[in-house]
Amino acid sequence: MDSLKYIDMISERLKPFFDLEKEKIISGIKFELFASCYAKHVRTFLTLKDVIDSYETNEYYAIKVFRKKFSEEDLFLFDEFLKNVHKIYVMPKEDHMCSIINGVAVLEEGIEEKVEKKIRSYSYEKSYLFLLKGWSRINIAAVDLKNNRVITSRWGKKLEKFLKPKIEEKHKF
Numbered sequence: 001m002d003s004l005k006y007i008d009m010i011s012e013r014l015k016p017f018f019d020l021e022k023e024k025i026i027s028g029i030k031f032e033l034f035a036s037c038y039a040k041h042v043r044t045f046l047t048l049k050d051v052i053d054s055y056e057t058n059e060y061y062a063i064k065v066f067r068k069k070f071s072e073e074d075l076f077l078f079d080e081f082l083k084n085v086h087k088i089y090v091m092p093k094e095d096h097m098c099s100i101i102n103g104v105a106v107l108e109e110g111i112e113e114k115v116e117k118k119i120r121s122y123s124y125e126k127s128y129l130f131l132l133k134g135w136s137r138i139n140i141a142a143v144d145l146k147n148n149r150v151i152t153s154r155w156g157k158k159l160e161k162f163l164k165p166k167i168e169e170k171h172k173f
Helices: 003-014 072-089 113-120 159-163
Strands: 019-026 029-044 051-066 096-107 124-127 135-144 149-152
Touching (some): 003 019, 029 072, 072 113
Antiparallel strands (some): 029 051
């Protein structure tokens, strides 16, 4: 599967729940797909005006295609891009509960083995005012289109099934 087909496949999976932006530029870096989802959860008493409490959850997907073999330097730069996205989009306030940024590197030429180990051990979390104003996390996933597999960070395991590319069936005649 090539990267354009993969981006289209992920767009279709995200479309029901996320606002999608193709070829979004954030701080001078182009992401092939950027998706955002904002949800506010409210508990009420008798009427909708009688709010007991509420909280907000935010989730973002920043998807970038890498055309060459994914190296340690690429991982470092991708991590810096995601931390920059974190600074721009995560704004803890009174009702903020959590914000999750899922960075997805779509790899056309595979990944170096030592980089795979670094991705699996990657962790970035931040809490705000002793968790009273919520928390945020960055997950990293690398989708190796050449070998048809997904490598995720420790907290990104739930992304693995969602990001798995479809295997194209070849019909024999």
